Amino acid sequence: MTIKNKVVIITGASSGIGEATAKLLAQNGAKVVLGARREDRLKALSDEIGDNASYRVTDVTKYDDVKALIQLAQEQYGKIDVLYNNAGVMPQGFLREGNLAGSQRMLDINIMGVLHGITAVLPAMEAQKDGLIITTDSVAGHVVYPASAVYNGTKFAVRAIMEGLRQEEKKFGIRSTIISPGAVATELINSVDNKAIEDAIRGLFDKENKDSMDSLSASDVANAVLYAIDQPKHVSVSEVLIRPTGQEV
Numbered sequence: 001m002t003i004k005n006k007v008v009i010i011t012g013a014s015s016g017i018g019e020a021t022a023k024l025l026a027q028n029g030a031k032v033v034l035g036a037r038r039e040d041r042l043k044a045l046s047d048e049i050g051d052n053a054s055y056r057v058t059d060v061t062k063y064d065d066v067k068a069l070i071q072l073a074q075e076q077y078g079k080i081d082v083l084y085n086n087a088g089v090m091p092q093g094f095l096r097e098g099n100l101a102g103s104q105r106m107l108d109i110n111i112m113g114v115l116h117g118i119t120a121v122l123p124a125m126e127a128q129k130d131g132l133i134i135t136t137d138s139v140a141g142h143v144v145y146p147a148s149a150v151y152n153g154t155k156f157a158v159r160a161i162m163e164g165l166r167q168e169e170k171k172f173g174i175r176s177t178i179i180s181p182g183a184v185a186t187e188l189i190n191s192v193d194n195k196a197i198e199d200a201i202r203g204l205f206d207k208e209n210k211d212s213m214d215s216l217s218a219s220d221v222a223n224a225v226l227y228a229i230d231q232p233k234h235v236s237v238s239e240v241l242i243r244p245t246g247q248e249v
Helices: 016-027 039-049 063-077 100-128 149-172 187-191 195-202 218-229
Strands: 007-011 031-036 053-057 082-085 131-136 174-181 239-242
Touching: 007 016, 007 063, 007 100, 016 031, 016 039, 016 218, 031 039, 031 063, 039 053, 053 063, 063 100, 082 100, 100 131, 100 149, 100 174, 131 149, 131 218, 149 174, 174 218, 218 239
Parallel strands: 007 031, 007 082, 031 053, 082 131, 131 174, 174 239
Antiparallel strands: none
């Protein structure tokens, strides 16, 4: 596999898709550099993976944090093959409710967090004339539905930013990929911040529905990330759209 010995930085690595991806990539020979806010989770994951993992506490809303994570990878391995912008939140609610604080937090993490990663890593990738930047988008970046307009907006923005990145950076050999999952059973649900909507979403992931066609696991999405990374340099996977079989939208 072409992934062996690649250096992969992952934000939002302490749980869910980020954690599952870190484990899968390391199992296939990659060196993973992990960033997230919860140090206890990062340390436990790094210890579990072993020599192929390192970590730094990282808040993606703070550019200096993200830049320091990039520098850690450079100092430790001398190169960066992949940056996976995976951190995100999903507050839900109707626009008339006026949850401006939740909306601002979502903009800061879902959009600015991605821009911080891109800005911090591009100098290194341009210098080496190689690199892949992946971002977790969502089916919500392809459709719009009630009580999710702002979240949809952040994910539509990510699609536009990543396509602009592809067009601007292809001359440096830098590729871009968005991974757009449908319903995934992860801790992202904890950020919904609306009890009625949260309860409805949790209904998809309860024990009775575990083997249904209504949700993906974090490992399902990690497999899509592995596929995008494990391609030769002349192949650019611009997008992977992955839904549970039973999902309607």
